[in-house]
Amino acid sequence: MQRRMFLATLLLAVVAFGFYGWLTAAPLQLAVTAPAYTPNAANGEIIFNAGGCSSCHAVPNQPDRLKLGGGLAIPSPFGTFYAPNISPDPADGIGRWSEGDFVTAVMKGLSPEGTHYFPAFPYTSYAHARVQDVRDLFAYLKTLAPVPGRVRDHDVPFPFDIRRNIGIWKLLFMDGKPFSPDPSRSARWNRGAYLVNSFGHCAECHSPRNFLGGIVSAQRFAGGPNPEGEGWVPNITQKGLSDWSEKDIAYFLETGETPDGDSAGGSMARVIKNTSQLPADDRAAIAEFVKSLPPVEGPPRPPKKPASEG
Structure with missing residues (x-):
C-alpha cells in the first residue's frame, strides 16, 4: 500500500513538473x-x-x-x-x-x-x-x-x-x-490608438495593477499608484481629462505644460522629452485617441497624510 502511494505521488510530481515546464517554456x-x-x-x-x-x-x-x-x-x-x-x-x-x-x-x-x-x-x-x-x-x-x-x-x-x-x-x-485598426474610425485615430497601445505603452503606467503585477483591464488608463513607488499616476480617460481638449493634450505632449499652467514632473518629464520629438501629426493622433477614451473610475486615492505638527 505504501509502495503504491509512493509511486502515485512520484507520478503526480513528474506530471506536475512536466506541466510546469510546459507552461514556463520559452516560445x-x-x-x-x-x-x-x-x-x-x-x-x-x-x-x-x-x-x-x-x-x-x-x-x-x-x-x-x-x-x-x-x-x-x-x-x-x-x-x-x-x-x-x-x-x-x-x-x-x-x-x-x-x-x-x-x-x-x-x-x-x-x-x-x-x-x-x-x-x-x-x-x-x-x-x-x-x-x-x-x-x-x-x-x-x-x-x-x-x-x-x-x-x-x-x-x-x-x-x-x-x-x-x-x-x-x-x-x-x-x-x-x-494591433487591429477600427474601420469605423479615422486614420488619425487609428494611428493614435496604435502608438498609445503599442510603443507608447501608456497603459503600463496609467493603469492600476493586481497583486501579481498584471494590469486591471477594467480600469485600463484609469490611473493608480505609481508603480515606481511614491505618488499617483493620473487617470487619462475622460474621467480625468474631461476638461482637456485634443489641442491641450497634443500641446502637453510637446511642451509638458498643462492647460492650467502646471508642468509635467517625475517620470512624465522624461516621457515629454521623447514625445516632443515626434512629428506633430503623431502627437495629434495620440491626442485624438486619448480624448476618445470613455470615462472610467480609477482606484480610490489614499487620503493625504496630515502635516506633522511642530
Whole structure:
C-alpha cells in the first residue's frame, strides 16, 4: 500500500513538473527574415521616440538622451530593476544581436538565450506593434554610438527572481495580439490608438495593477499608484481629462505644460522629452485617441497624510 502511494505521488510530481515546464517554456523565435525587408531608420527614430526608449535606457545624470548605456533604477513592489544597455556596444549592449534577437526581445520578452525578461520591460504593449516598425527601430539603434559599461544585476528577491515563472505570468497577462485598426474610425485615430497601445505603452503606467503585477483591464488608463513607488499616476480617460481638449493634450505632449499652467514632473518629464520629438501629426493622433477614451473610475486615492505638527 505504501509502495503504491509512493509511486502515485512520484507520478503526480513528474506530471506536475512536466506541466510546469510546459507552461514556463520559452516560445520559438519570431521569423523576421521573410519576406525580405529594407529597414527604414528614419521611421525607426519615430518609433524610438514614441516608445520613450531613452526615458529608461539613457545613462542617468548626463545630458545626452542618445547615450543608451542603461543603468536607471526602476523600483517596483517586486524589487528594483535596472534598465539594460541597448547601445550597439558589442560587449555590453546589443551590438552582437541579430535582427531576430531584437524582434523576439521586444515582442516576446525573450532574451537571445531564450530566457524570459521581467515585465518591467513593457513587452506586453510592444507585442501589439508591427514587426516592420520593430525592425526599423533596430536599424535606428544601430546608427547610435556604442556605450561601454555593463549594467548591474536586478535586485529582485525570491521567488520573483525565478524567470521561468514569468512564462506563467505571460499566459495570464500577455495576449500578444497584433494591433487591429477600427474601420469605423479615422486614420488619425487609428494611428493614435496604435502608438498609445503599442510603443507608447501608456497603459503600463496609467493603469492600476493586481497583486501579481498584471494590469486591471477594467480600469485600463484609469490611473493608480505609481508603480515606481511614491505618488499617483493620473487617470487619462475622460474621467480625468474631461476638461482637456485634443489641442491641450497634443500641446502637453510637446511642451509638458498643462492647460492650467502646471508642468509635467517625475517620470512624465522624461516621457515629454521623447514625445516632443515626434512629428506633430503623431502627437495629434495620440491626442485624438486619448480624448476618445470613455470615462472610467480609477482606484480610490489614499487620503493625504496630515502635516506633522511642530
